[in-house]
Amino acid sequence: MFALEVGSLLIIVVVFILILIPTALLGWIERRLIGFFQDRLGPNRLGPLGVMQVAADFIKMFGKEDWIPPFSDKLTFVIAPMILPIAMFLSFAVIPFAPGVGIIDLNVGLLWILAMAGLAAYSAMLAGIASNNKFSLLGGLRAAAQMISYEVFMGISILGVVILSDSFNLREIVIAQEDGWFVFPQFIGFFIFLVAGLAESHRWPLDLPEGEAEIISGYNTEYSGMKFLLFFVGEYIGLTLISALIPILFFGGWHAPFGLEFGNEIFSGLFWLSVKASFFAFFFILVRAAIPRPRYDQLMAYGWLIMLPLSLLNLLITGALVLVQGG
Secondary structure (H helix, E strand, O other): OOOOOOOOHHHHHHHHHHHHHHHHHHHHHHHHHHHHHOOOOOOOOOOHHHOOHHHHHHHHHHHOOOOOOOOOOHHHHHHHHHHHHHHHHHHHHHOOOEOOEOOOOOOOHHHHHHHHHHHHHHHHHHHHHHOOOHHHHHHHHHHHHHHHHHHHHHHHHOHHHHHHHOOOOHHHHHHOOOOOOOOOOOHHHHHHHHHHHHHHOOOOOOOHHHOHHHHOOHHHOOOOHHHHHHHHHHHHHHHHHHHHHHHHHHOOOOOOHHHOOOOOHHHHHHHHHHHHHHHHHHHHHHHHHHOOOOOHHHHHHHHHHHHHHHHHHHHHHHHHHHHHHHO
8 A cells, every 4th residue: 555656545645745845835935036037135024034934824824814805706706716726636636756756648648638728627617606796707708718728729739759658558658758858859849848837827917817917816806815815826737737738748758858967767767857846836937927918819920820820830841850750
């Protein structure tokens, strides 16, 4: 039961910890890094370097009144914020963290990730509709259109990886990169997946569903207390998921660069995947600090007029090259 093998109880506990700790720390890391980028201090009062600010935020959220608007659809209003973190947690079930470390080895793991991303879109959409608030409704409609649109480009962008690895299994995709990372033959796919990941997780500068200057706070305008916390946590779990998926699909997963493996393959794999995922998490934070938010119509036009043709072209070229080399 406590063996180091895929699906064992010990591995499930390890994976749960690997998700919770970075997710809890990301809020503090983001504030500290943005403070550094903008030449200010950031959180620095509670604990060393303000690290206990995260705990203070959670306590504040727990202490706030959990208000349900009398004019809302109460059942849907309560269920909507639960969907996002649950869908994000379920996505981690198929993530291969290292050799022998993972919850389930699913042959259609990549499709499972896309299915959970589609399910997460219902969270924002239902929250916006159930709130019975015009700003919430606009935010919910924006979220639904943005997430569903960019799921199309995200799905097409990783089909090149599927062709090269001949599998939808994430573990087999990592193994297929033992002799070379997919980012080199699939750089266009990597770029599209990176942008689509920002749009899917509502990360700045693509957080248009929560455009404070235009629609107050979007789909979560009427939410407070624990329900708002669920949206907050779900967003950071999504950031952790995207930061882990990019190395797995394009940068060799747990494989060390330049043959720098050390010690046990499990610890080496966990270390290198963590380093790669941390790099992309920091990159997303830097993007938030450096790039302004576009207009919503610009975001949608960019997706359908640029990202879609690029992703289809990448798929066409990849398929043609594989056919030529195989023939």
